[in-house]
Amino acid sequence: MSQLIxxxxxxxxxxDMLLIRRFEERAAQLYGMGLIAGFCHLYxxxxxxxxxxxxxxxxxxxxxxxxxxxGHMLVxxxxxxxxxxxxxxxxxxxxxxxxxxxxxxxxEKNFYGGHGIVGAQVPIGTGLAFAHKYKKDQGVCIAYMGxxxxxxxxxxESYNMAALWKLPVVYIIENxxxxxxxxxxxxxxxxxxxxxxxxxxxxxxxVDGMELLDIIEASKRxxxxxxxxxxxxxxxxxxxxxxxxxxxxxxxxxxxxxxxGIKINRDPIDHFKTYMTKIxxxxxxxxxxxxxxxxxxxxxxxxxxxxxxxPDLSELYTDILKEEVPFA
Amino acid sequence: xxxxxxxxxPMLPHPLTSMxxxxxxxxxxxxxxxxxxxxxxxxxxxxxxxxxxxxSQGLLDTFGPERVIDTPITEHGFAGLGVGAAFGGLRPxxxxxxxxxSMQAIDQIINSAAKTLYMSGGQMGCPIVFRGPNGAASxxxxxxxxxxxxxxxxxxxxxxxxxxxxxxxxxLLKAAIRDPNPVIFLExxxxxxxxxxxxxxxxxxxxxxxxxxxxxxxxxVTLTAFSMMVxxxxxxxxxxxxxxxxAEVIDLRSLRPLDVETITQSxxxxxRLVSIEESWPFAGIGSEIAALMMEQAFDYLDAPVxxxxxxxxxxxxxxxxxxxxxxxxxxxxxxxxxxxYRS
Numbered sequence: 076m077s078q079l080i081x082x083x084x085x086x087x088x089x090x091d092m093l094l095i096r097r098f099e100e101r102a103a104q105l106y107g108m109g110l111i112a113g114f115c116h117l118y119x120x121x122x123x124x125x126x127x128x129x130x131x132x133x134x135x136x137x138x139x140x141x142x143x144x145x146g147h148m149l150v151x152x153x154x155x156x157x158x159x160x161x162x163x164x165x166x167x168x169x170x171x172x173x174x175x176x177x178x179x180x181x182x183e184k185n186f187y188g189g190h191g192i193v194g195a196q197v198p199i200g201t202g203l204a205f206a207h208k209y210k211k212d213q214g215v216c217i218a219y220m221g222x223x224x225x226x227x228x229x230x231x232e233s234y235n236m237a238a239l240w241k242l243p244v245v246y247i248i249e250n251x252x253x254x255x256x257x258x259x260x261x262x263x264x265x266x267x268x269x270x271x272x273x274x275x276x277x278x279x280x281x282v283d284g285m286e287l288l289d290i291i292e293a294s295k296r297x298x299x300x301x302x303x304x305x306x307x308x309x310x311x312x313x314x315x316x317x318x319x320x321x322x323x324x325x326x327x328x329x330x331x332x333x334x335x336g337i338k339i340n341r342d343p344i345d346h347f348k349t350y351m352t353k354i355x356x357x358x359x360x361x362x363x364x365x366x367x368x369x370x371x372x373x374x375x376x377x378x379x380x381x382x383x384x385x386p387d388l389s390e391l392y393t394d395i396l397k398e399e400v401p402f403a
Numbered sequence: 404x405x406x407x408x409x410x411x412x413p414m415l416p417h418p419l420t421s422m423x424x425x426x427x428x429x430x431x432x433x434x435x436x437x438x439x440x441x442x443x444x445x446x447x448x449x450x451x452x453x454x455x456x457x458x459s460q461g462l463l464d465t466f467g468p469e470r471v472i473d474t475p476i477t478e479h480g481f482a483g484l485g486v487g488a489a490f491g492g493l494r495p496x497x498x499x500x501x502x503x504x505s506m507q508a509i510d511q512i513i514n515s516a517a518k519t520l521y522m523s524g525g526q527m528g529c530p531i532v533f534r535g536p537n538g539a540a541s542x543x544x545x546x547x548x549x550x551x552x553x554x555x556x557x558x559x560x561x562x563x564x565x566x567x568x569x570x571x572x573x574x575l576l577k578a579a580i581r582d583p584n585p586v587i588f589l590e591x592x593x594x595x596x597x598x599x600x601x602x603x604x605x606x607x608x609x610x611x612x613x614x615x616x617x618x619x620x621x622x623x624v625t626l627t628a629f630s631m632m633v634x635x636x637x638x639x640x641x642x643x644x645x646x647x648x649x650a651e652v653i654d655l656r657s658l659r660p661l662d663v664e665t666i667t668q669s670x671x672x673x674x675r676l677v678s679i680e681e682s683w684p685f686a687g688i689g690s691e692i693a694a695l696m697m698e699q700a701f702d703y704l705d706a707p708v709x710x711x712x713x714x715x716x717x718x719x720x721x722x723x724x725x726x727x728x729x730x731x732x733x734x735x736x737x738x739x740x741x742x743x744y745r746s
Contacts, residue, residue, distance in 0.1 A: 137491065139487075168524070169523075169524065169526075170522055170523050170524035170526075171524035171525070172524075173521060173522060173524050174522040174523060174524065178519075178522035178523065179523070180519075180522075180523040180526050180527050181526070182526050182527065187487075187490050187491075187527070188519065188522075188523070188527070189522075189523075190515070191514075192510060192514050192515075195483060195510060195511060195514060195515055197483070198479070198480045198481075198482070198483025198484050198486075198487065198511065199483050199484075199486050199487035199490065199511075199515060200487060201480075201483070201484050201487060202483060202484035202485060202486055202487020202488040202489070202490070202491065203487045203488070203490060203491045204487075205484055205487065205488045205491070205493075206487070206488045206490075206491025206492055206493050207491065209443070209469065209488070209493060210491075210492065210493075216487075228479065229479045229480050229483060232475075232477040232479055232480025232481075233480055233483070233484070235475055235477065235480070236474070236475065236477065236480055236481065236484060239475070393525065394520050394521045394523075394524060394525035395520065395521055395559050395560055396520070396560065396562070396584045397520065397528045397583035397584055
């Protein structure tokens with residue numbers, strides 16, 4: 076294997092993937108302790124996807140996804156403290172505790188949510204791309220969805236408009252094999268999500284979503300295509316989620332062997348760590364430094380989220396409408 | 404022009420002119436698109452066809468295809484695209500050919516446009532206008548005659564406007580476009596061709612959203628209505644006047660926020676209330692007004708509130724049945740007589 080990534084970029088990617096995993100493990104713990112409630116969808120197993128794709132974006136590009144979005148936010152540069160505090164429903168969360176696990180946003184980091192209706196983020200992302208083109212700001216929108224969302228009608232309405240108007244959008248399909256408890260074999264006639272833009276001449280590729288370097292290479296092609304004015308691009312990432320659909324899902328629809336097999340043979344973080352140490356000659360000590368740093372960051376986030384108070388009761392009736400009076 | 408004798412012309416410091424509601428809406432969009440480059444119009448047949456009902460006549464020629472955009476027939480998709488464009492810093496005007504088709508898109512309107520400001524703790528405003536004809540036109544059957552006023556007015560995070568006159572249509576559409584929130588703007592196909600001489604020529608004249616307008620003063624009974632039904636209420640008021648009943652006609656103009664203060668003040672004066680709307684009775688705008696008056700003016704009511712509404716049926720096609728299904732002037736007159744204990 077030749078060197079496909081700089082040492083510096085590799086260390087950052089490893090950091091980001093591990094941060095997601097450790098953050099999510101803590102979130103699961105907090106859920107078990109009753110500090111996080113409701114729905115909580117973990118990204119464990121899929122970390123390489125968002126880390127790879129985000130690494131090729133430029134400042135000003137916009138990102139949108141559904142509700143399995145903790146990892147996306149961390150890699151967009153949002154503060155783990157604010158994310159964790161939102162998970163615990165506290166006032167210092169990104170949505171002041173009013174959004175929860177599925178609904179966080181950051182205008183500053185161009186992260187547009189955080190959406191709870193499967194597939195609804197896809198037309199919205201297409202609209203963000205429309206805005207990039209309208210404003211001629213050279214930006215690209217990355218619209219993430221899962222294999223489940225890929226069967227929503229509005230996804231195809233979006234493909235059509237994006238291709239018709241040559242919008243700068245990359246559709247990322249994170250195929251983790253299950254839409255909640257329904258496997259892709261049971262939900263989808265025609266398993267090739269990447270090819271579903273064919274009718275509109277939207278190029279699509281299937282990529283191993285557990286191999287960071289493959290993801291980076293493919294996303295460079297996809298983003299460049301969109302940014303150059305050629306219109307949308309579809310990437311299907313072959314991945315796997317280790318945990319249930321949400322924290323309340325015991326995942327009885329798949330075997331323990333299936334899950335363990337992926338963890339042993341395809342884990343994205345283990346694989347990349349092997350590449351780092353073998354090819355890039357990064358030492359165990361360097362890796363240890365990163366791991367310790369993440370441990371601290373995540374613990375600080377947890378402590379912050381626990382210490383932050385619940386939102387003031389007066390917040391119930393705020394943020395319903397923007398009250399700038401246009402005719403003053 | 405309807406009932407010009409009793410139509411209260413707003414006192415404006417600048418010249419008023421006469422035009423149709425259709426032209427007033429077009430002028431509102433034209434002026435706002437000149438004023439703000441982020442405003443654009445998107446919908447089915449809005450550009451090359453000049454609008455299914457010709458509301459966007461000439462806009463493509465004026466602003467070009469980057470700002471006046473024909474869509475495929477894909478309401479769910481283009482409503483969501485509009486929401487994304489609003490998140491991305493633009494101010495879309497999304498036209499539904501009729502609001503009947505907005506039901507395809509209602510998830511994006513409620514879940515994405517209306518709720519995101521709250522869900523984001525105030526970060527993510529969605530300045531967008533969804534506009535188009537609403538309610539029953541004429542002989543178009545059950546799937547094209549639906550009034551969505553109470554559906555949208557139910558939802559926090561939205562503003563809902565339904566104007567009657569051309570002047571209000573223009574000034575309120577301009578207010579909607581400038582508003583930083585998602586606004587549902589309910590027009591009426593049967594009003595598009597009506598002339599009104601209350602249209603301001605001042606491009607900076609806009610009306611506050613949430614203020615009703617007393618179109619006719621009276622002391623005996625309050626009639627509340629919006630959109631097409633304002634005209635019917637004014638006609639009914641003429642007949643009632645001949646019977647010695649002075650009706651006060653309130654044009655609600657905005658349904659969310661609703662001008663509860665103006666209705667309450669009127670009811671405290673007249674002690675009687677008839678609400679009029681095209682839509683179905685159950686959980687309608689009239690139901691809400693009745694409940695509000697029970698809460699706010701119970702001791703002032705001399706008779707139970709009466710709701711005049713569309714019949715509780717899908718809209719029939721046959722002319723006689725359609726007419727029976729919609730509120731008519733004589734039904735309003737009868738309802739007013741009833742609350743005045745005159746029959």
